[in-house]
Every structure is written in structure tokens, then in C-alpha cells.
Amino acid sequence: MDDGPLKTKLASCSEKEMKRSDFSISHRGGGTLQFPEHTTSSILAGARMGAGIQECDVTFTKDKKLVCRHAQCDLHTTTNVVNIPDLNAKCTVPFKPAANGSAATAKCCTSDFTLDEIKRLCAKMDSSNSAATTPAQYLGGTPGYRTDLYAKTCNRVNTLREYIELVDGLGLKFTPELKTPEVPMPFPAGSDYTQAKFAQQLIDEFKAAGIKPERVFLQSFLYDDLLYWVKAEPSWAKQAVFLDETADVPGTMPQAVANLKKYAQAGVKIIAPPLPYLVTVANGKIVPSEYALTAKKVGLKIITWTLERSGWLGDGSAGGYYYTSVANVTNNEGDVYNLLHVLAHDSNDAMSWSLPPKCITQTPKDSNTPRLDCLFISTEFRNGHGMSMVTTTTTAAHLIGQEAFSDKPLPLASRRRGSQEPAYEIVPVQGKGRGVVATRRIRRGEILLTDVAALLVGIPFLADTKPHHRRRLLKQALSHLPWETREKVYSLHRSSSKYEVDAILGPNSNTVMIADQVHVGLFPEAARINHSCRPNAYFRFSEDRLTMEVVAYHVIEKGEEVVMSYVPVETPTNERKQYLNDHWGFACSCSLCRGSEANVNDSESLKQKIKSLRETIANAKTEGYYRDAIIMTEEWLQFSEWDQAPVFMPEYHDTLADLHYLNGDLVNATRYARMAVDGWAKLGSVDDQELEKSRVFLGRLDKLRVQRK
Numbered sequence: 001m002d003d004g005p006l007k008t009k010l011a012s013c014s015e016k017e018m019k020r021s022d023f024s025i026s027h028r029g030g031g032t033l034q035f036p037e038h039t040t041s042s043i044l045a046g047a048r049m050g051a052g053i054q055e056c057d058v059t060f061t062k063d064k065k066l067v068c069r070h071a072q073c074d075l076h077t078t079t080n081v082v083n084i085p086d087l088n089a090k091c092t093v094p095f096k097p098a099a100n101g102s103a104a105t106a107k108c109c110t111s112d113f114t115l116d117e118i119k120r121l122c123a124k125m126d127s128s129n130s131a132a133t134t135p136a137q138y139l140g141g142t143p144g145y146r147t148d149l150y151a152k153t154c155n156r157v158n159t160l161r162e163y164i165e166l167v168d169g170l171g172l173k174f175t176p177e178l179k180t181p182e183v184p185m186p187f188p189a190g191s192d193y194t195q196a197k198f199a200q201q202l203i204d205e206f207k208a209a210g211i212k213p214e215r216v217f218l219q220s221f222l223y224d225d226l227l228y229w230v231k232a233e234p235s236w237a238k239q240a241v242f243l244d245e246t247a248d249v250p251g252t253m254p255q256a257v258a259n260l261k262k263y264a265q266a267g268v269k270i271i272a273p274p275l276p277y278l279v280t281v282a283n284g285k286i287v288p289s290e291y292a293l294t295a296k297k298v299g300l301k302i303i304t305w306t307l308e309r310s311g312w313l314g315d316g317s318a319g320g321y322y323y324t325s326v327a328n329v330t331n332n333e334g335d336v337y338n339l340l341h342v343l344a345h346d347s348n349d350a351m352s353w354s355l356p357p358k359c360i361t362q363t364p365k366d367s368n369t370p371r372l373d374c375l376f377i378s379t380e381f382r383n384g385h386g387m388s389m390v391t392t393t394t395t396a397a398h399l400i401g402q403e404a405f406s407d408k409p410l411p412l413a414s415r416r417r418g419s420q421e422p423a424y425e426i427v428p429v430q431g432k433g434r435g436v437v438a439t440r441r442i443r444r445g446e447i448l449l450t451d452v453a454a455l456l457v458g459i460p461f462l463a464d465t466k467p468h469h470r471r472r473l474l475k476q477a478l479s480h481l482p483w484e485t486r487e488k489v490y491s492l493h494r495s496s497s498k499y500e501v502d503a504i505l506g507p508n509s510n511t512v513m514i515a516d517q518v519h520v521g522l523f524p525e526a527a528r529i530n531h532s533c534r535p536n537a538y539f540r541f542s543e544d545r546l547t548m549e550v551v552a553y554h555v556i557e558k559g560e561e562v563v564m565s566y567v568p569v570e571t572p573t574n575e576r577k578q579y580l581n582d583h584w585g586f587a588c589s590c591s592l593c594r595g596s597e598a599n600v601n602d603s604e605s606l607k608q609k610i611k612s613l614r615e616t617i618a619n620a621k622t623e624g625y626y627r628d629a630i631i632m633t634e635e636w637l638q639f640s641e642w643d644q645a646p647v648f649m650p651e652y653h654d655t656l657a658d659l660h661y662l663n664g665d666l667v668n669a670t671r672y673a674r675m676a677v678d679g680w681a682k683l684g685s686v687d688d689q690e691l692e693k694s695r696v697f698l699g700r701l702d703k704l705r706v707q708r709k
């Protein structure tokens with residue numbers, strides 16, 4: 001693979017455990033390179049490789065039973081049928097040996113046999129030997145890049161029912177494809193076994209097995225099958241997939257693109273074309289095609305047919321059919337990852353943003369590697385709240401990867417009693433402009449306010465970009481926000497500074513981490529919270545929701561101002577005063593900033609002690625002195641209580657649980673983990689994320705204890 005950020009990122013995962021994911025869908029069972037397809041061994045191999053969804057291509061037997069085969073008429077190449085004389089005789093075209101320069105032939109269909117007969121077959125690797133003069137020879141021909149190793153024992157052909165049972169047992173999802181019949185329908189002629197009946201039978205098998213429609217992605221190449229499901233079985237059609245091959249004939253792509261709207265209007269939800277429909281090349285890079293962009297625009301979801309190649313990527317054939325639209329940038333086997341990256345991220349990027357991203361490339365002073373920063377704007381984000389972001393494409397892709405833009409539910413913030421109004425108001429506060437004041441008593445740990453980011457900007461962009469370029473891009477970022485959010489943001493402009501964006505961003509933004517990169521975030525509502533050296537609240541940033549939650553450190557009485565510390569609480573007084581003055585533009589008048597020398601010094605030395613204790617705890621933890629870290633954590637709690645510095649008991653219990661676990665003491669680790677879970681739960685479930693984290697940890701500890709018994 002070519003060197004670059006993607007290769008580095010992938011290499012960093014080489015030692016990670018494989019995880020099951022719905023992103024990975026097995027084709028014909030998962031292990032077709034090594035296992036006879038659609039068999040139990042193949043499905044188990046797919047599951048081992050991480051497939052979250054498993055395929056069965058569904059076709060019917062002579063007695064109308066449903067079985068899994070890639071095609072209705074492939075039994076002569078995927079089973080030993082031609083080598084069983086009485087069954088071979090029943091084939092549509094029984095085996096005929098090669099002779100006089102003509103290849104050996106056979107054609108055996110599932111509809112030639114009853115299910116009992118099909119159950120006598122052994123599945124094998126999909127191949128045939130065209131030079132065969134005997135049925136046994138015809139079974140050969142497996143290409144050298146596959147193996148017959150696992151076809152030596154008899155793998156039976158699975159029925160749809162057996163596949164459902166197996167995949168259900170593995171806890172996976174299903175993607176059955178209704179195979180286009182190769183015999184005229186109804187089958188047999190004049191009977192009532194129509195195409196619609198076949199399409200219904202497939203769903204009925206899932207219903208009979210008690211499978212919910214949310215676990216099933218039906219597929220078909222026949223548009224009429226999709227229309228049938230939409231009409232007859234709407235809940236099963238919700239994630240039915242239309243396999244689109246209508247642009248395979250040269251010149252037909254424009255029509256295929258135009259048809260997408262029609263499909264969406266008819267109720268189709270997911271389109272699955274082959275790779276070349278989805279990507280093209282622009283400026284030497286793989287990018288989403290017009291087909292992909294249009295599909296998204298009309299509201300269709302996309303599942304790539306398969307990620308496969310016809311021939312090697314590095315031998316000059318450039319992957320054959322599947323790579324036709326990107327052949328001129330395909331020259332080594334690693335290019336499959338470049339393609340996959342575009343399918344997984346870039347095509348979604350292009351859809352998530354309301355305007356095409358605007359990008360600039362610049363090389364930071366301390367590095368030789370150029371960095372691409374882009375302005376991404378989504379006016380749809382959070383029901384029209386909107387958000388602009390200036391960051392690298394890697395960070396944007398990371399956020400898309402964790403579905404940060406999917407409007408996940410927000411954690412519940414405090415409300416006024418018996419009302420939907422927030423439990424705070426924004427009012428003038430003496431000497432500080434405006435501020436946030438509680439309108440009822442807020443409990444410790446309650447989430448007082450949840451705010452959605454209006455703007456996120458990477459620090460490297462701010463540091464490396466020339467001021468006028470920086471201001472211009474940021475101005476665009478703000479001006480494209482939806483009206484209501486934009487008004488809120490502009491109302492934060494308090495100073496008479498010449499540069500509006502600087503005046504808005506400077507004294508109103510918070511530092512947040514996204515994908516391990518430092519960013520500043522503008523949260524227009526939370527930006528009304530003033531500073532105090534003795535805060536009663538703190539903020540927590542959620543990377544996968546792009547929100548800020550303001551949490552009460554301790555009880556905040558009705559009418560009390562909600563305040564946060566703009567600097568780490570343990571920062572020494574002089575440093576703090578200086579920073580607040582330089583960066584936030586005000587002279588700190590907190591009691592700690594202006595208190596008597598003696599008091600300040602007392603508090604100062606406590607702060608210093610806490611600061612160094614926290615550092616020592618962190619060091620002891622990384623160096624493995626867990627016992628010492630445990631003792632110091634107890635000490636830290638004591639000091640914090642003297643100083644009235646905020647400390648959450650569940651947070652503290654989480655730390656102790658972790659340290660005891662690292663120290664190999666499962667009993668104490670479990671004790672503290674349980675206390676942490678109880679503590680978070682008592683906070684009224686307002687902090688679901690922390691509660692969930694502690695619960696997961698406790699679950700792990702419980703499992704470990706059971707294993708060790």
C-alpha cells in the first residue's frame with residue numbers, strides 16, 4: 001500500500017482485537033476463499049472474521065422448499081451432483097464429457113430436485129474442470145488461490161431455515177437475497193407458485209422463526225420484488241435492498257442515476273450497486289460518483305454490492321470490472337483500502353454537509369507534512385440548530401465514523417418543576433455583563449444545561465493560518481449557520497474589537513478534544529457562564545454528540561449564579577489572575593484572587609499539594625506503583641474536602657476501583673466499582689454516560705471474578 005496517513009492509521013490497528021460489526025457483511029457465507037460457500041463452515045468462518053450480517057442467496061427446490069445457493073442453477077459447480085448417477089440424470093443438462101475440442105458441460109438446478117435429494121449432496125468449492133472426461137474429473141478445477149482443504153468432509157447444502165437458525169444462534173443479522181429464478185414463473189407453468197408467492201415465502205420463514213424485521217435486510221435484483229414487499233410487507237421493506245445493475249451496459253449510467261429518485265419515491269430505502277457505480281476519479285483521487293451523491297440526495301442509503309476484484313490490483317489488470325471507474329489510480333493490492341476508505345467515509349462526508357467543504361492546505365512551521373483543513377457546514381445538524389467546523393478531513397471522518405451527526409438523544413438537562421423550561425435563566429450580573437442563574441435548587445451532579453456546538457475549530461488551523469485567511473473562513477463558518485443559532489452567536493460579541501469573529505470566539509469558547517486533537521468549541525448558551533475560582537459547576541464535552549454538558553459540582557441554590565473555573569482550579573493565584581486578564585479580558589475579583597495574603601497562601605499551598613498529588617498519582621499509576629497511588633488517592637480526597645474543592649464521590653470511587661483492579665485486588669476493585677455505580681445512579685440517572693461506563697467496568701470485574709473461581 002502507498003505510504004500515507006491511511007496506511008499509518010491502519011498499521012496502528014494491527015495488534016487490535018477483531019470486532020464484529022454490521023459494516024462487514026459476509027457474501028455467500030463468509031469464507032468462500034477457503035470453505036464451500038453457503039455451508040455452515042463458511043458461515044462460521046464469516047462470523048469469526050467479524051461479519052455482523054450474513055448472507056443467504058435464496059432459491060427453491062422442486063418441492064418449493066427454500067435453500068441457500070448463489071444461483072438456482074449452480075449445483076453442477078458447487079456440489080458433487082454430477083458424480084451421483086441417479087441425481088445427475090435428473091439435471092436440466094446432465095454431465096457431458098469433453099470430446100473433440102468441446103468442453104465438458106452440465107447444468108443442474110435446485111428446481112430439478114426435491115429437498116431430500118438435495119440433502120444427499122456434498123457442497124464443494126465453486127469450480128469445474130472443462131477438460132473433464134469423467135464426472136469425478138469435472139468436480140476439480142478449484143483455482144490455485146483457493147483450497148479444497150475444507151471440502152474434503154461432506155458439507156451439506158443448507159436450507160433457509162437452517163441458515164436462519166445458525167445465524168440467529170450467532171446473534172448476527174441476516175441478508176437473504178431472493179435469487180432471480182432461472183425457470184419461468186409460476187413454477188411449474190400453470191401452478192400458483194408465482195414470483196410474489198416466492199417473495200412472500202421468504203419473509204414467512206423469518207416470521208416462523210420469530211425473527212424481527214429489524215434484523216433482516218432483504219435483497220433482490222428484481223424491482224418488482226421490492227415493490228411487492230413495500231406494498232405487502234411494509235415493516236420488512238423498511239430495510240429492503242434493491243440490487244442495481246441497470247448501468248452495466250455502456251451509456252446507461254445517466255438513466256440509472258435518473259431512476260434513483262423514482263425508487264426512493266416508490267418506497268425503496270436502500271440501494272446496492274456494484275463498486276464502479278459509486279466512485280470515480282477527480283484530481284488523481286478516488287471520490288464519490290454522481291450516482292452515489294444523487295442516491296444520498298434523494299434519501300437512499302447505500303450498501304456496496306461487494307468489495308471485490310476480478311483479478312489482482314497490482315498485476316496490470318487493475319482489478320477488472322469492479323475497478324473500471326478507478327482503474328487509472330489502481331496499481332497495488334493496498335488500493336482496496338483507499339477505495340474502502342472513500343466508500344466508508346468520504347461518500348458520507350459529501351452527504352452530511354450542506355455545502356461542499358472548503359479546504360486549504362498548509363504546512364505547519366514545525367513539520368514537513370502538509371495538512372488539509374476544511375470548513376464543514378451542516379445546517380441540518382440537531383433539527384436545524386446547525387454547526388460549522390474547521391478541522392482536518394481525518395477528524396471529520398472520525399466524527400462521521402462515530403455517527404456524531406446522527407442526532408443521538410441528548411442527556412436530560414434539569415427543568416423547572418412541572419415545566420419544560422430550563423432550570424436557569426440568563427440575566428445581567430453585576431460587574432460581569434450577563435450570567436447564568438439557577439431558577440430552582442440544583443442537586444449535586446445534575447446536568448444543568450446541555451448545549452450544542454455552533455462552531456468547532458482545530459487549534460492547529462488557528463495557529464498556522466494567516467490572520468486574514470483565518471478570519472475570512474471563520475466568518476463564512478458563522479454566516480452559514482441557521483438564523484436562530486447565528487443570532488445567538490453574534491449576540492456574544494461584547495467588545496468593540498475591529499474583528500468581529502475574534503471578539504466572538506476569543507472570550508466565549510472552550511477547549512475540547514476531538515480525535516485526540518485540541519479544538520476550541522463555541523457553545524452559545526453555555527458561553528454565558530461566568531468564571532469563579534470556587535466554581536459550583538464544570539463542563540463535560542461529548543465527542544460523539546458534539547455537545548457540552550454543564551454539571552453541578554455541588555448543590556446550587558435557587559437564585560445562585562452558576563459559575564465555572566476558566567482555568568484548572570489548582571492554578572496558582574498570580575498565574576490565574578494573569579491568564580484571566582490576558583485571555584478573558586477581566587480583572588479577577590474572586591475572594592481567592594483578592595483575599596488576604598494569609599488565606600490565599602493557605603489555600604495556595606493546599607492547591608499546590610493537590611496538584612502535585614494528582615500528578616504523583618498519575619505517575620504512580622503509569623509506573624505500576626498502584627498501592628502508593630491508592631494511598632495518595634485517599635489523601636487527595638481529604639485535602640479536596642478541606643479546600644471545598646469539588647470532588648464527586650463516584651468519580652473518586654471509579655479511580656479507586658481502577659487502581660485496585662490494576663493492583664490485582666478484584667475484591668476491592670469490585671467493592672469500589674459497585675459504590676461508583678450506586679453513586680452515579682443516585683445522582684438521578686442524569687449522568688447516563690458515566691453510569692454506563694462504571695456499569696461496564698463492574699460487569700467486566702464480575703466476569704473476571706467468576707472466571708478465577
Ligand SMILES: C[S@@+](CC[C@H](N)C(=O)[O-])C[C@H]1O[C@@H](n2cnc3c(N)ncnc32)[C@H](O)[C@@H]1O
Binds near residue numbers: 434
Ligand atoms: C464566557 S463569557 C461569560 C458571559 C458574559 N458575562 C456575557 O455577558 O455574555 C466571558 C466573559 O464574561 C466576563 N466575565 C466572566 N467571568 C467574570 C468574572 N468573574 N468577573 C468579571 N467578568 C467576568 C468577561 O468579560 C469574560 O470575557
